[in-house]
Amino acid sequence: MGFLDISHVTKSYGKVQVLHEVDISVQEGEFLVLVGPSGCGKSTLLNMIAGLEAISSGDISIKGRVINGVHPSKRNIAMVFQSYALYPNMTVGQNMTFGLEMHGVPKAERERALADVGKLLQIDHLLDRKPGQLSGGQRQRVAMGRALVRNPDVFLFDEPLSNLDAKLRVDMRTEIKKLHHKLGTTIVYVTHDQIEAMTLSTRIAVMNKGYVQQLGTPKEIYDTPANLFVATFMGSPAMNILPATVVMQNGAAHAEITDSEGVVRRLRFSQGNMAEWAGKAILLGIRPEAITDPEGADRKSGNIQPFANRVTVTEPAGSDTFVTMTLSGKDVIARMRADASVAPGQIFDFAVNMEKAVAFDPVTEARIAG
Amino acid sequence: MSAATQDTAVRTGRVARTFIYLVLLLFALFYLLPFFVMLTNSLKPLSEITGGNMMSLPQVWTLDAWRSAWSTAQIGVEPTGLKPYFLNSLLMVVPAVAISTMLGALNGYVLTKWRFRGDTILFGLMLFACFIPFQIVLIPMARMLGLMGLAGSTPGLILVHVVYGIGFTTLYFRNYYASFPTELVKAAMIDGAGFFRIFWRIMLPVSGPIAVVSVIWQFTNIWNDFLFGASFADLDSMPMTVALNNLVNSSTGVKEYNVHFAGAILAALPTLFVYIVAGRYFVRGLMAGSVKG
Numbered sequence: 001m002g003f004l005d006i007s008h009v010t011k012s013y014g015k016v017q018v019l020h021e022v023d024i025s026v027q028e029g030e031f032l033v034l035v036g037p038s039g040c041g042k043s044t045l046l047n048m049i050a051g052l053e054a055i056s057s058g059d060i061s062i063k064g065r066v067i068n069g070v071h072p073s074k075r076n077i078a079m080v081f082q083s084y085a086l087y088p089n090m091t092v093g094q095n096m097t098f099g100l101e102m103h104g105v106p107k108a109e110r111e112r113a114l115a116d117v118g119k120l121l122q123i124d125h126l127l128d129r130k131p132g133q134l135s136g137g138q139r140q141r142v143a144m145g146r147a148l149v150r151n152p153d154v155f156l157f158d159e160p161l162s163n164l165d166a167k168l169r170v171d172m173r174t175e176i177k178k179l180h181h182k183l184g185t186t187i188v189y190v191t192h193d194q195i196e197a198m199t200l201s202t203r204i205a206v207m208n209k210g211y212v213q214q215l216g217t218p219k220e221i222y223d224t225p226a227n228l229f230v231a232t233f234m235g236s237p238a239m240n241i242l243p244a245t246v247v248m249q250n251g252a253a254h255a256e257i258t259d260s261e262g263v264v265r266r267l268r269f270s271q272g273n274m275a276e277w278a279g280k281a282i283l284l285g286i287r288p289e290a291i292t293d294p295e296g297a298d299r300k301s302g303n304i305q306p307f308a309n310r311v312t313v314t315e316p317a318g319s320d321t322f323v324t325m326t327l328s329g330k331d332v333i334a335r336m337r338a339d340a341s342v343a344p345g346q347i348f349d350f351a352v353n354m355e356k357a358v359a360f361d362p363v364t365e366a367r368i369a370g
Numbered sequence: 371m372s373a374a375t376q377d378t379a380v381r382t383g384r385v386a387r388t389f390i391y392l393v394l395l396l397f398a399l400f401y402l403l404p405f406f407v408m409l410t411n412s413l414k415p416l417s418e419i420t421g422g423n424m425m426s427l428p429q430v431w432t433l434d435a436w437r438s439a440w441s442t443a444q445i446g447v448e449p450t451g452l453k454p455y456f457l458n459s460l461l462m463v464v465p466a467v468a469i470s471t472m473l474g475a476l477n478g479y480v481l482t483k484w485r486f487r488g489d490t491i492l493f494g495l496m497l498f499a500c501f502i503p504f505q506i507v508l509i510p511m512a513r514m515l516g517l518m519g520l521a522g523s524t525p526g527l528i529l530v531h532v533v534y535g536i537g538f539t540t541l542y543f544r545n546y547y548a549s550f551p552t553e554l555v556k557a558a559m560i561d562g563a564g565f566f567r568i569f570w571r572i573m574l575p576v577s578g579p580i581a582v583v584s585v586i587w588q589f590t591n592i593w594n595d596f597l598f599g600a601s602f603a604d605l606d607s608m609p610m611t612v613a614l615n616n617l618v619n620s621s622t623g624v625k626e627y628n629v630h631f632a633g634a635i636l637a638a639l640p641t642l643f644v645y646i647v648a649g650r651y652f653v654r655g656l657m658a659g660s661v662k663g
Contacts, residue, residue: 071559
């Protein structure tokens with residue numbers, strides 16, 4: 001039993017079911033990120049926790065109290081909206097204390113809470129301004145301040161950073177993370193940005209088409225994705241997926257693929273149980289950073305395999321260089337060190353870290369556990 | 371090369387602009403001419419009008435016609451001037467405008483932020499009110515007012531104008547609130563504000579521009595209405611427009627054109643006043659900065 005329990009929750013609009021049996025249990029102090037493409041139901045789920053949308057079936061409870069049908073203001077939650085939703089006619093201070101005022105908190109107490117949060121978020125000099133006079137980043141802080149002032153059980157964030165420019169978004173991301181460390185509050189955070197999900201969360205729920213595809217720590221999600229969707233959605237550039245056949249050689253399972261010249265090549269699996277798939281087709285997933293030059297390969301890995309192949313394109317990105325090649329007829333991206341000397345058209349010696357490779361069942365698209 | 375082109379562009383711009391201003395000036399003169407005639411003739415003694423040129427300025431300036439129109443002219447059988455009817459009109463217009471604007475705001479708020487099944491159909495039906503001609507409802511309305519005991523009274527007229535105005539005011543406020551971010555209402559709900567508290571504290575304070583539009587529209591329409599006033603009012607609730615008509619039509623010998631002109635201007639003054647006072651609030655971007663930056 002968690003702090004925030006979502007059990008068997010579904011949502012349908014008429015006959016269209018948009019959420020299917022969602023089960024998530026959030027512990028106190030956890031930072032849960034709901035991530036997925038638009039239309040996956042993540043915002044709907046957040047709105048249901050907030051009480052802005054009705055629950056079709058199932059239960060949501062906070063601290064053991066079932067809150068289905070409880071008015072949003074009585075759930076002891078606070079929400080930060082994508083558009084910030086600051087009341088344009090009120091000053092920053094009035095914006096932040098409006099909720100306390102509505103809950104009948106005496107003025108002196110409101111002022112104290114406002115002063116504390118204002119100092120915490122470094123917006124105490126803005127309290128008399130109107131939202132229209134603030135920059136995007138300041139509005140973002142005020143929106144968070146308004147949530148913090150109420151000292152709720154659960155914070156809900158609905159894509160709070162998507163209206164900021166790229167640099168500010170990274171800054172605010174760090175800010176939110178610091179705040180979470182400092183206050184230890186329970187947070188449910190919705191985003192479509194997988195980097196935000198990876199960096200902020202203690203656990204991630206990857207959603208698609210109304211289903212929770214995988215619930216786990218960022219590392220679990222990244223290293224052992226439950227299925228093809230999670231594997232390709234999380235990570236940038238996306239995981240390389242190639243059709244391959246499992247073959248046995250010297251008693252070990254290998255993935256058989258073709259290189260850019262059409263020559264058949266074999267890569268040995270680390271997973272022991274791949275032998276069960278001998279002779280069958282699978283989808284092989286390799287993250288870009290698992291394909292490097294031999295010097296850049298992970299030294300701790302026990303299964304680095306050399307692999308020569310022709311380079312199609314190189315894209316120096318400053319910190320890394322992305323190298324594109326063709327494998328089994330697909331474009332495959334490798335992430336190299338910036339100073340790796342690699343040129344387009346050249347046959348280059350790559351090193352593939354097969355310890356990090358994953359295999360998927362081509363029919364069910366589920367990961368083959370190993 | 372580029373300098374020459376620029377020069378031509380400036381010149382054509384200037385020619386076009388001069389033309390536009392000339393046309394505008396012409397229209398303005400055309401519009402102001404009747405007002406000029408009314409104003410000058412209302413300041414002349416009657417003899418100057420009957421004996422002379424309508425277009426000339428007064429030789430003897432006098433406010434007698436204004437005084438007469440305001441307080442002593444014959445309206446029907448009573449020599450009261452327009453004063454009591456001016457008051458009647460005010461007593462009718464102010465509540466009617468206030469109530470119809472408030473109801474329109476409330477309707478717009480519900481139709482955009484508390485959506486329910488069939489709300490667009492309901493709104494469509496309400497829009498019909500904007501298209502129904504006054505004449506059609508005269509008899510049913512007279513019957514209704516009679517049944518409610520409001521016939522021939524100022525509250526009766528207020529009711530008629532409120533009912534007729536709601537269609538328009540709802541249209542204004544609904545369309546204005548449609549672009550108002552719904553997230554603000556959700557935020558206020560989470561903050562613990564109820565239906566009316568959200569309306570009062572969040573929606574109304576940013577409704578200035580549309581409220582002004584609604585007030586101007588309603589004020590002009592209700593103040594200038596003649597048909598409902600003539601149909602549903604009796605002597606002690608008769609509005610200004612009906613009284614003006616009676617003033618012009620009750621002849622006790624000579625037609626006092628100067629008094630009629632003064633009376634007509636008096637009847638038009640309040641709407642003019644509303645435009646001058648409220649017009650500048652018309653296009654104020656009060657919403658700036660509420661949402662993203």
